Amino acid sequence: MTQNVVVIGAGHAGAHAAVSLRDLGFEGAITLVSDEAQLPYQRPPLSKSYLLGKQDGDALLLKSPEVYAEQRIKYLSGNRAVAIDRSGRVVVLADGQKLPYDKVILATGGRRAVLSAPGAELDGVVGLRTFSDAADIKARLGAVRNVVVIGGGFIGLEFACVARSLDVNVCLVELAGRLLGRSVSEITARHVEDVHRANGVSLCFGEKVVALHGEGRLQSLELSSGKTLPAELALVGVGMTPNVDLAAAAGLDVLDGVLVDTFLRTSDPDVLAIGDCARFPANDAMMRVESVQNATDQARHAAHTITGHLAPYSALPWFWSDQGGMKLQMAGLAQTADRFVVRGSPASGSFSVFCFCGDRLVAVESVNRGADHVMGRRLIAANAALTEQQASDESFPLKNAISPNRGAPAGEGMTRTASNVRSLDERMK
Ligand SMILES: Cc1cc2nc3c(=O)[nH]c(=O)nc-3n(C[C@H](O)[C@H](O)[C@H](O)COP(=O)(O)OP(=O)(O)OC[C@H]3O[C@@H](n4cnc5c(N)ncnc54)[C@H](O)[C@@H]3O)c2cc1C
Structure with a gap:
């Protein structure tokens, strides 16, 4: 019988797991271990409202401090789990504490991927993953004129918007020929590109940062084409690396993520893994x-x-x-799609791209069209018989495509087409 659960990592996954256990009536001991100093907080605002000064630290908290006491969740902050002793059934912390467990939930997330180029260690070369990263960037932003964003993923693009709203010159460098290469369709990506150009961001595609220069502090970046970009701040947004070291040292199976089964159990059924650090099965693929x-x-x-x-x-x-002013919402996996249909008009700044694989709707990308996103999630989950013609016809009510007889369990639409899906690891790059 499970008496002691130790949750390692207190991000979105770990904190929710602890609270969910209580919601489900679990009466045993729950210990939530975090190597960060703060109470569990939301990460998405770090590249948006927090940097803009619209939300402060307290507003980022996932739960109020009282919740952990009320729910009898022992929260150990600023303490790193350094080993899982599976034979002794204890989690060992950096300060020497040993926490007995019946079940462990690994929710260790990931860390910023590093830029491998000479000069990447210069003052002014930053990344954005944690609250302290964001606080550091916020403090620097007021004093810079030129910023370079390395990587055309979501975090880099969100940061570019914030910097432009402060009237800072922004150049974004991307190795590929387009933005968001591994997360959205070409149609959506080109629209995002247009919006950023119109906002004054200069975009350098097909370029690699080969060196960063400065005397202790960043002054410029050198690109593969030989071009030099002046900058006092460079945001490295080249993705993240899942934190699997603890699992690997404990002898659990890892492969760019902690490998889990469909119940989210690792190769040891008493250790589960969830969130950004977990690679899970979706039919014949792992993602x-x-x-x-x-x-x-x-x-x-x-x-x-x-x-x-x-x-x-x-x-x-x-x-x-x-x-x-652009809200992008995505449902499903566009990477599996081979046909794309637009509903609405990109020129108006409000449209959705319906992504089909064969005759099957696999993803919906919406730009400033929240209702389509909500309906898209329902359509994909219900395995709806939506045709391309209906998807593009704004006079066709999308809800009419949901037939009560064609329902499939939520997510099945995602997993059935996943054989060739690349993982979404690169999503935030
Ligand atoms: C700037 C930014 C903006 C984002 N915006 C969006 C968005 O708009 N929409 C969206 O859906 N997603 C967004 N994301 C992604 C989303 O925040 C992550 O997918 C989510 O936070 C993953 O949660 P997690 O708990 O799995 O991992 P994390 O949030 O990474 O939490 C893991 C925690 O475990 C801790 N930890 C690791 N190892 C140990 C150890 N050995 N001992 C103790 N603690 C440990 C880490 O320090 C960390 O606190 C964004 C991410 C970032 C960084």
Whole structure:
């Protein structure tokens, strides 16, 4: 019988897992271990409202401080789990404490991927993953004139918007020939590109940062074409690396993520893994997803597994990004799609791209069209018989495509087409 659960990592996944266990009536001891100093907080605002000064530290908290006491969750902050002793069934912390466990939930997330180029260690070369990263960037932003963003992923683009709103010159360098190469369709990516250009961001595609120069502090970046960009601040947005070291040292199976089964159990059934650090099965593929939806859905799912409610994990992935006045929302996996249909008009700044694989709707990308996003999630989850013609016809009510007889469990639409899907690891690059 499970008496002691130790949750390692207190981000979206870990904090939700602890609370979900109580929601499901778990009465044993729950210890939530975090190597960060703060109470568990939301990461998405770090590249948006927090940097803009619209939300302060307290507003970022995932739960109020009282919740942990009320829910009898022992929260150990500023303390790193350094080993899982599976034979002794204890989690060892950096300060020497040994926490006995019946079940461990690994929710260790990831860390910023580093830029490998000479000069990457210069003062002024920053990344954005944690609250302290964001606080550092916020303090620097007021004193810079020229910023370079390295990587055309979501975090880099959100940061570019913030910097432009402060009237800072922004140049974004991207190795590929387009933005968001591994996360959205070409149609959506080109629209995002247009919006950023119109906002004054200069875009350098097909370029690599080969060196960063300065005397202690960053002054310029050198690109593969030989071009030099002046900058006092460079944001490295080249993705993240999942934190798997603890799992690997404990002898668990890892492969760019902690490998789990459909119940989110690792190769040791008493250790589960969830959120950004976990690679989970979706039919014949394994995938790792970096999103709040994935972290919180898997947290609930792990709590179900621990409390004996075993069911395969099959939630539909969805994601959002706020870039100035543009709200992007994505449901499903566009990477599997081979045909794309636009509903609405990109020129008006409000449209959706319906992404089909064969005759099957697999993803919907919406720009300033929240209703389409909500409906898209329902359509994909219900395996709806939506045709391309209906998708593009604004006079056709999307809800009419949902037939009560064609329903499939939420997420099945995602997993059935996943054989060739690349993981979403690169989503935030
Ligand atoms: C700037 C930014 C903006 C984002 N915007 C969006 C968005 O708009 N929409 C969206 O859906 N997603 C967004 N994301 C992604 C989303 O925040 C992540 O997918 C989510 O936070 C993952 O949660 P997690 O709990 O799995 O991992 P994390 O949030 O990374 O939490 C893991 C925690 O575990 C700790 N930890 C690691 N190892 C140990 C150890 N050995 N001992 C103790 N503690 C440990 C880490 O320090 C960390 O606190 C954004 C991410 C960032 C960084």
